[in-house]
Amino acid sequence: MYWLRRQPPREPEAVVWDAPSDDDDLSPRRPREEGRAAPTRAERLTVRVLERHPHDPTAFTQGLEYRDGVLYEGTGLNGRSTVRRVTLATGEVEQSVSLPRQHFGEGIALVGDHLWQITWQSEVAFYRRVSDFEVEREVEYEGEGWGLCHDGERLVMSDGSSRLFFRDPSTFALEGDVRVTLDGRPLDQLNELECVDGLVYANVWQTDSIARIDPATGVVTGWIDTALHEGSPEGARMLSPEDAERADVLNGIAWMPDRRRFLVGGKEWPWLFEVEFVPDPG
Numbered sequence: 001m002y003w004l005r006r007q008p009p010r011e012p013e014a015v016v017w018d019a020p021s022d023d024d025d026l027s028p029r030r031p032r033e034e035g036r037a038a039p040t041r042a043e044r045l046t047v048r049v050l051e052r053h054p055h056d057p058t059a060f061t062q063g064l065e066y067r068d069g070v071l072y073e074g075t076g077l078n079g080r081s082t083v084r085r086v087t088l089a090t091g092e093v094e095q096s097v098s099l100p101r102q103h104f105g106e107g108i109a110l111v112g113d114h115l116w117q118i119t120w121q122s123e124v125a126f127y128r129r130v131s132d133f134e135v136e137r138e139v140e141y142e143g144e145g146w147g148l149c150h151d152g153e154r155l156v157m158s159d160g161s162s163r164l165f166f167r168d169p170s171t172f173a174l175e176g177d178v179r180v181t182l183d184g185r186p187l188d189q190l191n192e193l194e195c196v197d198g199l200v201y202a203n204v205w206q207t208d209s210i211a212r213i214d215p216a217t218g219v220v221t222g223w224i225d226t227a228l229h230e231g232s233p234e235g236a237r238m239l240s241p242e243d244a245e246r247a248d249v250l251n252g253i254a255w256m257p258d259r260r261r262f263l264v265g266g267k268e269w270p271w272l273f274e275v276e277f278v279p280d281p282g
């Protein structure tokens with residue numbers, strides 16, 4: 001099979017790593033101290049596309065949530081940031097609320113009857129009613145906001161670094177963090193998130209990859225390469241080459257509990273894809 005990536009092939013070095021410190025270097029080339037376990041290599045996975053749905057190609061997707069057949073989406077860019085309710089099957093935007101121009105919207109997370117929406121550099125999170133997106137509270141935090149998800153007990157947030165931060169879902173108070181490692185090395189650029197069954201899935205910015213993370217340890221247990229490559233299984237293609245020309249990066253993941261599938265999309269993508277993650281034979 002030919003190389004059919006929607007972006008130029010990325011060498012492993014294209015994944016942005018933190019500079020490893022001595023503590024981080026668990027490579028087998030280095031004598032290991034007694035009792036120090038070698039890092040577990042993440043399972044390599046890819047996608048199988050099961051269905052696709054139209055998506056607003058002007059939406060700069062920063063957060064995706066799905067509940068009871070309804071899609072919630074947060075979009076970014078100054079002057080174009082929104083939070084919206086979308087009919088999945090048609091892509092029709094049922095309601096859209098804009099953020100003031102000074103805010104660049106990022107991740108969203110549903111918490112009961114409310115929805116948190118974070119911002120890139122404004123250091124403010126909006127606590128909205130799901131029913132009409134009315135802002136009930138604004139909460140300040142420190143640092144950048146990238147991705148957000150709710151695991152049932154805590155919010156999990158990314159800021160583009162290799163860390164995931166845990167926050168109280170009512171107050172947004174910071175409760176802790178964990179450093180994420182892939183095959184023993186820190187993995188940064190963690191972006192849009194999805195909390196599923198005790199695990200956290202993270203888009204890795206400017207790559208075609210999604211990391212499946214154990215939030216207790218920060219270890220990436222699965223590395224999902226969504227790009228077509230040699231050995232990709234049948235049905236692995238998401239965007240056509242023509243669509244990929246116009247689309248920005250992969251960014252958007254939502255779990256569909258009723259269908260046991262993921263929804264995956266990207267910034268200014270014309271489609272959202274229902275996928276399952278399968279072993280990558282490539």
Ligand SMILES: [Ca+2]
Pocket residue numbers: 063064065148149192193194195252253254
């Ligand atoms: Ca999500």
